[in-house]
Amino acid sequence: MASTSHSVVSELVQPGEGRLGHAPGDHPPVPRSRVGVVLANLGTPDATDYWAMRRYLNEFLSDRRVVDYSRWLWQPLLQLVILSRRPFASGRAYRSIWNQALDESPLLTITREQTEKLAVRLEAAFGDRVVVDFCMRYGNPSTESVLRRLQARGCERILFFPLYPQYGSPTTATACDQAFRTLMALKWQPAIRTVPAYFAHPDYLEALAASVREAYDAATPRPEVLVASYHGVPKRYLEEGDPYYCHCRETTRLLQERLGLDDEAIETTFQSKFGPEEWVGPATVERVAELARQGRKHIAVVSPAFAADCVETLEEIQQEIRDAFLEAGGETFTYVPCLNAREDHVAALEAIARHELAGWL
Structure with a gap:
């Protein structure tokens, strides 16, 4: 000094x-001293070419929270086999949904819009004492760059908000891990709070239910079954104490109550299986085909675990899973978009943030 x-x-x-x-x-x-709010999402490649996809997939699949196999076994397989081929397939998937106007992934576009709308709401309540930003666990804007930027703007307290309604080790935990790694490198650490799982928050549930009601009202004929499709995890995670599977099942139950659906009119399934071990199920792609063969010709699919539409919803559900249903004899497939930047969703995010900010603002 x-x-x-x-x-x-x-x-x-x-x-x-x-x-x-x-x-x-x-x-x-x-x-001047401020409070920061950071919305944290999964991530996105910077482009769809081979090398951009390889960088993104290498960061994602090297995360021990995502793939926890022995590094001695996993890294040679990842670097020599998987990353020599998978970037091509992933690049094609991303190109099919890419926001060409902004030259970025829809996830990035939507997360930015969510952030801007939340900032308007919080700044209306607290003025410039609060700064709202967003980061990605993988890719850009990186968690470290955003936290450092907020600290440079005077944010001595930061609310870190993983956009995952259901807690999961490969999602919520790794997002928080990355925030804590940044703190480890700072001379002056801001105080930090993390937002817990919010799958049972009434405002989130009401926004989710409203999105389904709107999709049903617009669908002709009305869907016979609502399939709530969540990103899958290995079954071993459940056995080791990860609450994600239970949070997903509870989300479906709470959504069912709000919609007043019979047990036969709503199901919980899981998608995006990766690797050889057993995952929680049933698998969405297999279950929708089975429903069609059983005579349920009109279904809707909603994705309660995704706060924003992304490659898993826009490509996997709307293309691969839709095709599986139709090829098995299904007739109408209704996709219920993620909550994205709907006003009721942003209002729910605001309510959650304001609760967690208590005592700071």
Whole structure:
């Protein structure tokens, strides 16, 4: 620190900011104290070419929360086999849904829109004392870059908000891990809170139910079965204490109550299986085909675990899973979009954030 014999200035400011204070004249500028809110989503490649996809998949599949096999076995397989082929297939999938106007993935577009709408709501309540931003666990904007940017803007307290209604080790936990890794490298750590699973929050459930009601009202004929499709995890995770499977089942039950559906009119399934071991089920792609063969010709699929439409919903559900249903004899397939930047969804995010910010703002 500079010697106190230096002259004292009355304000320490960043451009456009200011707070009265007293410090030596050569003290670095200090921004006004603020609270940050960070929406954290899974991630996105920067482009759809081979090398961009390889960088993204390497970061994703090297995460021990996602694939926890021995590094000595997994990394040679990943680097020499999987990453030599999978970027091509993943690139094709992303190209089929890519936001060409902005040259980015829909997940990035939607998460930015959610952030902008949440910022308007929180700033209306708290003014410029709160700063809202977003980050990605994999790809850009990185968690580290966003947390450092918020700290540079004076955020001495940060609410870290993983956009996963159901807690899962490969989603919520790894997002928080990355935030904590950033704190480990900071000389001055901001105080940080993390938002817990919110699958049972009434505002989230009402927004989810409203999205289904709207899809049903627009569908002709009315769907006979609502399939709630969640991203799958290995069955071993459930046995080792990960609550994700139970949170998913409970989400479906709570949604069923709000919609007033009979047991035969709603199901829980899981998608996106990867690797050789047993995963929780039933598998969405297999179950929708079975429903068609059983004579359930009109179904709807909703994805309660995804806060924003992404490759798993726009490509996997709307293409692969839809095709499986129709090829098995199904007739109408209704996809219920993710909650995305719906006003009732953003209102739910605001309610959750304000609850977790209690005592800070």
